[in-house]
Amino acid sequence: MIATFDAPSRVPESLRGPLEAALEPGERLLAVLRLDLDEALSFSEGLVALTQRRLLALRKAPEPRLESWPLESVASVSARDRAGLGSLEAFSETGRLACFRYTVARAGEAKALAEAFAAVRAGEAAAAGNRSQHEAPEAAEAEAPARLGVLLRLLRFARPHLKVLALGVALTLGTTAAGLVPPYVTWPLVDEILAPYQNQVQQAREATGVGEAQRHERLEQVREKGAAPFSRVPWYLSAMLGAALLAWALGWAQGWVLARLSERVSADLRNTTYAHLHKLSLEFFSAKRTGDLVSRISSDTDRICYFLSDTLMDFVTDLVMIAGVAAMLFYMDPVLALVTLCSFPLVAFLTFRTRRRLSRGFLRGSRAWAEMTSVLADTIPGIRVVKAFAQERREVQRFRAANARIVEVNDRVNRLWTFFWPMVALVNQFGLIIAWAFGAWRVFDQQITVGVLTAFLAYIGRFYARLESMTRMANSTQRAAASAQRIFEVLDRVPSVPEPARPVQPGRLRGQIELSGVSFRFGNRLVVDEVSLKVEPGEMIGLVGATGAGKSTLLNLVCRFYDPTEGEIRVDGTDIRSFPLGAYRRNIGMVLQEPFLFYGTISENIAYGRPDATREEIMAAARAARAHEFILQLPDGYDSVVGERGQTLSGGERQRVSIARALLIDPRILILDEATSSVDTQTEREIQEALDNLIRGRTTVAIAHRLSTLRNADRLVVLDRGRIAEMGSHQQLMEAEGIYAGLYRAQLREEEGDCGKKPATLVLRKEVA
């Protein structure tokens, strides 16, 4: 029977016609490979199709043509790929019939086709092709300049604080309204009091035909009861003062409310980003530099916090103020308002032009900054290597280069920036001059009073000050947008090891592992190729093979740090992809080559997988791991602080702590990844005892460089370039005289030869330490 397979639907539109024309009646498609390269390795569409009768090839370049080979003439079809380039070859008994090239994106299809051919040959229907193609969801990131729209996405984090936000906006409106009062008061102050008074004084002074004494008397009279009594002045002044005080109080409240809000929003942002980071697979972390991630979570969120608390608040205030002032201006004299605000579009245009260029600059700046922190994150943990090889100078140089890059990028931005801002100031000054000129003319023309002009100028000064501060904000706004984009780059990443939609609770597993047809591709390299293996509960499997044979990847697949590109892994008969990740991994204990201890006490480190463990349990685990006695020798016993910045433990001691850590969670499945590789033979013996306790009764998959470590293994699996090459017990494999026997003998010779070398390595170690 034919397996459900959607080969026809995969055929590209442009080739569907010719293909259908080429098919004979009753001929069915079994597999299709969409070619994306021609024979000369130029990009071009093409198609290789397998039917139950023929192998067909359709090409568009160099000229459209159709080739076909009856299946009887084809002896074998093979698909291989290397470094991104694949080739599918068809052979007859006597030679090569055809060779098709494709990029690695099509490797799955090619393989399916080759398998379908083999299946047809084997007399059964094609079972290939229906395998789901693995697509890396952790896709490449966009390189476009940060758009301000990114900042709107921050609203999602403001949603829980909507009430506070509303309060903040209300306070902003209040502050702005209070700020509009003082200039308004200057209008009646000038028109009703100061100007009439000055007129009357003028008249009194210039009155002709009166004596000096009389003139003096008149002046006195004007002062006492002129057009408008002087007594109203304090009222106006207190209105100004009151408005100023109100603006101050409201501004203070607004600042406090919004600063609190922004602090919480950015803390949420940090938490969300960090929590999301933990959901991402190892694949993501191996592709990202630590320093870059650290700077995203620390300095980028800080920049956003600054933006929210400072810039955004100012921005909103300015916006409201500008709108308010503009409304006042139009209310007082629409004509004058229209003329004086003519510089506004010019400023808006300037800002818009500069913004795009600034945004690109800031994104580059952020990246340069991340580069610098990467140097730090790289060299500080590796300081021993730096010192041992006396490369301090080079590292300083590297840092200096990264720093120089920051300076260079920022210089470019600053050049643009420093030109832009005085430019805006100049345009605004022009606007002010126009206001004066036009205003004076309007006063002469008796369209407006001096009071209106005074108030008008007070407003327009404010208007331009706000406009200037707003344009200045473009700086930090763009910076924040760039930062927000870098954070959302992390948040938008879909975990490539997704949680199942309908999870099956694993509970406590028995520990039967079954790999069927598991392949894994790392980038364009096929690391694990069609591995099928069944491990019974309690069995110990030793993985053997040269470096890069895919041993560690296989372990990572079992732990579900990655998902296989093809095939599936079942534990106790269930695909591990249907277990919730956490619940599944609780069944797995791991001991790695470089045991990592966190900063904290020994007992905290042992209880890492089970923080609720009692002291008795911790001690029992440490005893079983042969760690108890050396822990007692430490100055503070189990309360000794270890890890980075803590007490230094030897490699063997650290390893035994990590074994105790694995023992404490009492896992069903145990993963040992070169657990004894980094220690000397004596220490290995001690660790081995601890490991024996750990392995007992658990399904164990172990990798060991030293083959003697695997002496307890029930079965040894020899991997060669991602495939299982040999399998069996030590005895069987030695008798088979294959890869394993070769490896074993080579190692035996090496160990014998090692004796002479030892003193030299010891001296070297001492110098490094």
Add this chain to the structure above:
Amino acid sequence: MSPPSRPVASAIALRHDAFGRLVLTTAEGLEHVGVVPVRCFPFSDPSGAISFCDEAGHEVCSLGSLDSLAAGTRAFLEADLARRELVPVIRRITRVSSGPEPTLWQVETDRGETSFQLPNEDHVRRLGADGALITDSHGLHFRIPHVRALDARSRKFLERYL
């Protein structure tokens, strides 16, 4: 899990021999001369597990808790432990030198006035809810059971480290 545990004995007897060495007699009557009692969790659970190690550092016997001992034996053991441990309790911090690390601390402890060098801020750590443990440049511990119980001046010195 089947850890191979050492004999756990509450019916032990302790004495000092003529050389001042601690002699432990297990419930089975086995005698170990020159054993060293070690608190397994000296800070988080000082009266909890005690382990007796021989001179080579191998554990010969362990004790789940001090409480499991007879009153007399317990008092003897506590007195012995007290002679082996020096963890002064800081009552007051008189002065902390300003300037770069290491800093010089002058303190009043339950064992009199003293001064010590603190290499860096990592050598001050929290202990429980309100306690602090300071380790000087030689590895000597100073304990502060309740930071809040210190006077204001001392607390001010500690503030930048906690």
